[in-house]
Amino acid sequence: NAGVTQTPKFQVLKTGQSMTLQCAQDMNHEYMSWYRQDPGMGLRLIHYSVGAGITDQGEVPNGYNVSRSTTEDFPLRLLSAAPSQTSVYFCASSPGHNYGYTFGSGTRLTVV
Amino acid sequence: DAKTTQPPSMDCAEGRAANLPCNHSTISGNEYVYWYRQIHSQGPQYIIHGLKNNETNEMASLIITEDRKSSTLILPHATLRDTAVYYCIVRVVRGSSNTGKLIFGQGTTLQVKP
Numbered sequence: 169n170a171g172v173t174q175t176p177k178f179q180v181l182k183t184g185q186s187m188t189l190q191c192a193q194d195m196n197h198e199y200m201s202w203y204r205q206d207p208g209m210g211l212r213l214i215h216y217s218v219g220a221g222i223t224d225q226g227e228v229p230n231g232y233n234v235s236r237s238t239t240e241d242f243p244l245r246l247l248s249a250a251p252s253q254t255s256v257y258f259c260a261s262s263p264g265h266n267y268g269y270t271f272g273s274g275t276r277l278t279v280v
Numbered sequence: 281d282a283k284t285t286q287p288p289s290m291d292c293a294e295g296r297a298a299n300l301p302c303n304h305s306t307i308s309g310n311e312y313v314y315w316y317r318q319i320h321s322q323g324p325q326y327i328i329h330g331l332k333n334n335e336t337n338e339m340a341s342l343i344i345t346e347d348r349k350s351s352t353l354i355l356p357h358a359t360l361r362d363t364a365v366y367y368c369i370v371r372v373v374r375g376s377s378n379t380g381k382l383i384f385g386q387g388t389t390l391q392v393k394p
Contacts, residue, residue: 172323199380210367211324211384218380227383258323265379268314268326 170194172272174259180278181249189244189275191259199262200242201226201269202234204255211258217242249279284368289389292362298355300388302368305349310375313344314382315353317364324367324384327353358392365389 175190191200201216203226213226215234223234231253233245242261246253256276260269285303292298304313314329328335328342330351335342341354355362367387372378 201380201382203384210386211318213381213383216380216382218377224377224380226381256321260323260382262380265373266312266329268316268329269324269382270326271323273323274321 172259172261172270174257174272174275176275177273178276180280181246182280183249183251185249187246187249189246189257189259189277191242191244191272192240193242193261193270194240195261195263195270196239197261197263197270198239199264199269200236201260202232202242202244203258203260204228204253205258205274206255214244214257246277251279253277254279284370284385286366286368286385286388288386289391291391291393292355292358294360294392294394295357298358298362298390298392300353300355300366300368300390301350302352303350304368304370307348307370308372310372311370312373313342313348313351314369314371315340315342316367316369316384317362318367318387319361319364327366329371358390360392360394363390363392 172193202214203211217223217236260271262269315327316324318324330342344351365387
């Protein structure tokens, strides 16, 4: 198993650009989540999903969209990038409600 | 979700047991205690979780008090590679639409010293 794969690993965007951060898992996990981590800070939940076709907002959803059309993929879309979205983004997946989450290695995004 | 309180930092000598405390006095009956750690800038790593019984796995032990209002994560023989931020999280795991939600707090920075 490759685990949780995030692409790209690094990205620089200009203010106002849009992009999609990709997250894929090959473990047939039902639950998936997106987090952001600003420098020197803790992780904040952006969006999460408990299965294909089901998504919900986390702590900081503004400026981000998600969809879950398949079990394997959970892309995060930045609609119009702002410097405040400069952060490290982590995707995670879990088999279900009584299991731990497995995290990806992160995408480091800089918005200039 | 119940809030947790952890000390911001702790030190531990290499080879000794590291005991990391966590208070969760408002925990509900359908909430479990989870522990994760984050080493430097890597993605967090799941360590262990439990409801009311003590739990042990290859990484650590989790001791939950009888009233479930606090818990302790024990790393039995800490090494330099255990230096990390440790997060105690209370999470709903049944009977709620929030079962997929995992909210991180500020955690405890554990420094293992030679």
